[in-house]
Amino acid sequence: MVGRPLEETELVERAKRGDHRAYGELVHAYQGIAFRTAYLVVRNAAEAEDAAQEGFVKAFRALGRFRTGEPFRPWLLKIVVNEARNRLRSSARRDALALRATAERPSGEAAPSPEAALLDAERRELLLAAVEALPEPMRLVISCRYFLDLSEEETASALGLRRGTVKSRTSRALERLREIYA
Amino acid sequence: MPELELELREVGRLVAFPPEPDLVPAVRDRLVERPVFGRRRLLLVAFAALAVAVAAAFSVPPARTAILRFFHIGGETVERVEKLPPAERRSPVAGLAGPMSLSEARDRAGFEPLLPPRHGRIYAADGILATYLRPRVVLSEFRADISLSKKVAGPDTRIQPVTVNGHFGLWMQGAPHVITYFDSQARGHDKVVRLAGNVLVWSQGSLTLRLEGPVTRGEALRVAKTVG
Numbered sequence: 001m002v003g004r005p006l007e008e009t010e011l012v013e014r015a016k017r018g019d020h021r022a023y024g025e026l027v028h029a030y031q032g033i034a035f036r037t038a039y040l041v042v043r044n045a046a047e048a049e050d051a052a053q054e055g056f057v058k059a060f061r062a063l064g065r066f067r068t069g070e071p072f073r074p075w076l077l078k079i080v081v082n083e084a085r086n087r088l089r090s091s092a093r094r095d096a097l098a099l100r101a102t103a104e105r106p107s108g109e110a111a112p113s114p115e116a117a118l119l120d121a122e123r124r125e126l127l128l129a130a131v132e133a134l135p136e137p138m139r140l141v142i143s144c145r146y147f148l149d150l151s152e153e154e155t156a157s158a159l160g161l162r163r164g165t166v167k168s169r170t171s172r173a174l175e176r177l178r179e180i181y182a
Numbered sequence: 183m184p185e186l187e188l189e190l191r192e193v194g195r196l197v198a199f200p201p202e203p204d205l206v207p208a209v210r211d212r213l214v215e216r217p218v219f220g221r222r223r224l225l226l227v228a229f230a231a232l233a234v235a236v237a238a239a240f241s242v243p244p245a246r247t248a249i250l251r252f253f254h255i256g257g258e259t260v261e262r263v264e265k266l267p268p269a270e271r272r273s274p275v276a277g278l279a280g281p282m283s284l285s286e287a288r289d290r291a292g293f294e295p296l297l298p299p300r301h302g303r304i305y306a307a308d309g310i311l312a313t314y315l316r317p318r319v320v321l322s323e324f325r326a327d328i329s330l331s332k333k334v335a336g337p338d339t340r341i342q343p344v345t346v347n348g349h350f351g352l353w354m355q356g357a358p359h360v361i362t363y364f365d366s367q368a369r370g371h372d373k374v375v376r377l378a379g380n381v382l383v384w385s386q387g388s389l390t391l392r393l394e395g396p397v398t399r400g401e402a403l404r405v406a407k408t409v410g
Contacts, residue, residue, distance in 0.1 A: 020213050024206050031205045045200035056209045099196045122341065124193050126352075129343030131190070133350035146187065147194035174186060180255060180350060181186070 008072055016063045027056050030073060033148065034080045037158060040143045041084035043094035051087055055080030074157035077150075081158050097132060099124055130181050138173035141166055255383050256326035256390030258333065260352060266336045269360040272376035274320040274394055275312050280305035287311050293325050296389060298408040315405060319395030326390045333378070335359040344382070344399070346406045351384030353399050382406060 008029075014022035034055060039048035059066075059079045066075060099121075112120065131142055144155040145166075152170075156163045279290065281303030288294060291311040301321070302314035312322035324331065335341060338357035345351065358377040382393045382402040391409065393402050 020210055023213065024210050027206050027209045032202045035202050035205070036199050039199060048200070049203045049205070052203075053205050053208055053212075056205060057212050060209075060213055098198045099193065100198045124189070124196060126341070126343050127189055128193050128197070129345075130350060131193070133345060142190065143194075146190035147197055149191070149194065177190075178186060 009069060012063070012066065012072055013068060015060065016066070016068075023060055026072065030076055031056075033073065034076060036148060037077050037144070038080050038084040040140065040147065041081060042087050042092070043096075044092045045095075047087045047092050048084065051084040052080055055083045058083070071154075074150075074154040077154065077158035078160060081160070097128060099128060127177070127181055130177050133180075134173055134176060138169055138176065141169045142173050142177075145170055255350065255352060256385030256388075258326075258331045258383050258385075258390050258392070260333045260335060260341065260354070260383070262335050262341070264337065266334060266360050269377050271358075274318075274322070274376075274378070275305040275314075276376055278305035278307045278310065278312055282306065291324075293389070295323055296386060296391065296410045297321075298405065315393075315395075319393070319397055319405075321391065321393050321405075321409065323389045323391045326385060326388055331390070331392075332362045333359050333381070333383075334362070342399075344384075344403065346382065346384035346403065347386060347410065349384050349386055351382060351406075353402065354381045354383070355399065386410065 008026070011022045011026050015026060031052060034052040035048055038051040038055070039045065042048050042051060055076065059076050062079070066072070101121075131139060134142065140159055141155060141161075144150045144158060145152070150158060152163055152166050155161070156166045159166070161169075280287065282290070282305070284295075284297075284304055287304040287306040288311075290306040290308070292309060293311075295311050297313065298315065298321070300315075302316075304311060304313045306312070310322065310324040312320050315321055333354070335354060336357060336359065339354055339359045340356045342353045342355075343350065344353045358379055359381075361376060361378045361381075378394055380395065380397060380399075380402070382399070384391055384406065386409075391406070393405055397405070
């Protein structure tokens with residue numbers, strides 16, 4: 001057993017030397033974001049799981065090329081997104097994104113009236129639909145930035161884009177969303 | 183951070199991602215194997231059931247507050263209000279001239295309409311054109327750049343986002359809503375205010391299209407597919 005969580009750099013170093021247990025900890029730490037990222041690309045839970053799993057396996061085999069000290073997450077997500085894109089050609093059913101029914105309020109904020117809550121729900125549903133209607137490249141950038149909370153830099157790495165492209169694509173997409181959602 | 187970005191984050195927090203799988207055992211098993219290809223696994227997905235639950239939650243008639251929002255689709259604005267302005271039931275082609283031939287309608291409206299293979303008589307005014315597809319079901323369309331239309335929906339009208347021929351659209355159903363239209367130059371004809379029933383609104387190219395009448399959402403979407 002490992003006594004306390006090790007720093008990412010240390011885990012990566014150990015994994016590079018072939019320590020499967022250390023790599024298992026990295027998988028554990030990043031499987032959520034890897035799965036959700038893949039899901040936003042393929043829109044199918046089984047395909048997303050396969051893509052994330054394959055991504056982790058490929059990343060392990062490519063660790064020799066990973067520069068120690070760099071952040072692991074964006075490097076991993078790039079591999080996962082490539083795996084997910086390779087699966088887009090399959091005929092698997094694609095889900096539309098849906099929202100969970102209830103919202104937790106940040107503590108300290110008054111609970112809205114039931115009427116206001118319903119209104120909020122409708123507003124969010126329409127905004128999500130507007131995002132879904134965006135052209136694919138814009139949709140992916142918006143999803144990474146706002147749904148996965150990735151930084152501009154991480155989004156660029158995951159999607160294989162330049163940072164400037166992420167910036168301009170984000171602002172064009174926001175403009176487009178403002179046109180239909182004022 | 184601007185409001186839209188905050189709202190996008192809020193939406194992101196509420197996206198119903200499928201349950202996160204535990205990949206650790208499978209990945210660790212595979213680290214000891216030689217590379218293999220095309221590993222596929224079946225997964226039971228509770229997601230469909232969840233999506234149904236979410237849809238059910240949203241099917242409650244929304245809000246009785248005054249705030250509300252605007253949604254824009256091409257030249258159409260949809261506004262939610264607490265109380266509808268006064269309006270009466272009028273023909274869906276009220277304010278338009280006709281019936282007339284397709285070429286006359288084209289000239290009068292000033293654009294090339296998108297029509298399904300089978301349609302009825304055509305009515306038109308500056309920047310707007312309408313045709314009956316069957317009794318009480320009317321397809322109207324207008325150029326988003328020269329014509330404007332506004333819908334005002336009260337609390338008992340449901341508004342749902344839909345995708346129509348790959349474009350963003352809205353389906354409005356339930357209590358009648360009030361519709362107002364006029365051409366931007368307001369030449370010659372008055373602003374028309376009337377009550378409308380179920381409506382599908384979407385935009386295609388430079389046109390905004392509206393299918394109105396006693397139809398279900400599914401029927402409306404099927405008809406919309408034949409337009410173009």
